[in-house]
Amino acid sequence: YLDEPDSTGHYYGPESTQIVPALQRVDRILGMLMDGLKAKNLHNCVNIIVASDHGMESASCERASYVSDFQKDTSGFTVIQGPAARIRPSRLPQDYSSFDYEGLVKNLSCRTVDQPMRPYLKENLPKRMHFAKNIRIERGHLYMKSGWQAALKRSDIKYCTGGFHGSDNLFTNMQAIFIGYGPAFKHSTVVPTFENIELYNLMCDLLGIRPSPNNGTHGSLNHLLKHPVHNPVLPAQLSHDILCNSNVLFPSDNLQCTCESQTTEMVCANQIYFCQRSWKLLPTFTPAFQA
Template identity: 40%
Template sequence: MTSLKAAVLSAVLAAFWWEATGTPTAASASKPLVLIVSFDGFRWDYLTKVDTPNFDELIASGVQAKYIKDVFITKTFPNHFTLVTGLYEESHGVTGNAMYDPAFNQSFGMNSTDPKWWNGGEPVWIANQKQGGRSSVVLWPSGNVNFSGILPDYFFPAYDASIPFQHRVDVIIDNFVNGRVNFGALYFQEPDHSGHLFGPDSQEILPILSMCDRTAGYLISRLKESGLFERINIIITSDHGMTTISPERVLVVEEFVDPNTFPYRTTSNNPIMSIWPENDEDTEAIYNGFHGKNQNMTAYLKENIPAKFHYRDNRRISPILLVAKEGWQIIDNRTGSWPTHLGTHGYNNDLMSMHPFFIAHGPAFKKGFVAEPFSSTNVYALMCHILGINPSPNNGSWENVRSLLAPTPVSTRDRPSTNDVSPTGGDGHSGGGGISKFTIFGICLAAGLVILVITLLAAMCLKQRTYCEKPMSYQPIADTSLEKDTQEPFLPNSRL
């Protein structure tokens, strides 16, 4: 009897061992994989400034847009939120890196994770988790915000620019390799940081661009080592571009309108300045103090902000908006620190200098294809389409970027739903969400072992009627642990 029990145990363990080592876990086994990566401030033409062999590899076997058009105002937080919600700034409500909300009578700082500032949109990782997926978010703006009681399954609790780029890659790729997630969002603060310090056309920016390419190379190597490179759909893009500025080209708000004469407050997103009159009846007089007074600045009353900016219908947009001409800055007064940066962004999103790059690679995308420019509002819908999930209301459409996608062959026997995605490559896996032949083999093997176990148990019960015992009660434990450095916490979100 002992040898019979051992045989049964061995058979069961063999089945579970094959499942653990031969197939991904439930989080990713039957789901398309999507990873979006942002190199902050990576202007569309930076790819021509240095050799970029790793970006070039993705382009050669994937797709590239000539550029994408970011949303106005061309700042970091609003545009990162647009990428993952598909909404214009007036729709999602993140109207700048700095904001004032008259209903709250409070100002927003870039470290704020209070949901009230973010609840105008639902990021793609939340939609993914609501529909059965699991997500990992590494330092993406809003990635540590609680949306209606939901946080990413894996996330960093606070932004930390000192976390090495390779470690960020390792954290998120390990989650894919271990089958914990089917969606990831990964953020790097370069080349934006160096673009501000030195300017986009400086010699100092060149080694930073090369470093970004090497980071992409490390990401590619990790995916190839794990066997995921041809399965995962990677989108590498940015939030905005960068243009050259000078400390000599600065406009000072208080030199146009004295706040002691007409009281107002300001919210600075230099080179954009929001003016909030303390008294509504002063709005016209304050506006007239700016309007037409300098050719390097345009003043708008809120109701006259051009419709093309999609930056008007939100209470966080001020009654008066000042927009500097490219290359110029706007500051409050001369009492604070004088701007010394040599590069910035935030200007009119029609400017070529404000446009970011876009590269994508994976089974859902064409190979060697160059796309015409498109709006960044379409990236969210594109990701939802590939993931096979229903998007929240948004201002984009995957139909607008259909040209990026590989054809999807469909048989009458195995026709995907409208949310299914393009097939994976020829590595033994079937189309987006399909079952690979390895999985089928595993199911057959497991089924055979189960039949064997049942047969053996039946034989034992026949030989010894007292064999069957009341099963032991137990409580399963979900393992959401993540290997990590203790000094760089990355939190699994335990939602029971």
């Protein structure tokens, strides 16, 4: 584990000139590793993964929302500050079940135009975050726009300068690095972004061991490998492909179904049927019944 460029990024910011020598130190350390492998004639035998667990965002107290600006009485709760701020009752465990999270979330919602702070109950957070089903997770959360933080008051913000992380991992500045090098990996290949939870299955394949159950999708990183180890078996397609007569773009039988009165006009485009004001892209695969 290398603490750079994380430490320098927190102190000076990810766009500071101090980041350059921090990255150069990391480069020298990796160079020492490669020189050592080459000296033992292992540089073409060992698979190496270089990865990071998060990105970094420039911090500023001007890009922060303060709950005290919207809520007069803040004596009953605290805010764990940051880009993924959480709301917690002040009196625990007494107020754990009785605290009015719903009322607070409602009061903090839509208070200003283009508000960077969006309050959520944990059960309503995007399911992709997997951050709800645990009694230790606070029920109130503040989802922040990219580059923004939240706190109860200005003096609570930890990073007014330098850099921070912890925002939504879909934000570009939160995304991490991945480099795979060695005999198992394809050379000079750039791949789309993927989640770090997929690395466990990949490392198991490289080591020749069976992965334990996990949230990754085994085989999803096969495109990184010259010779994938695990080939997932997909459910068999039981239905048969049917050729579509492209000369007949509308069905002859409407199956007693009609669009609502305001969307009666049908428009044909790219052989996809849709109502003018409400349409969906259909799946690209053949629908199938699975037993």
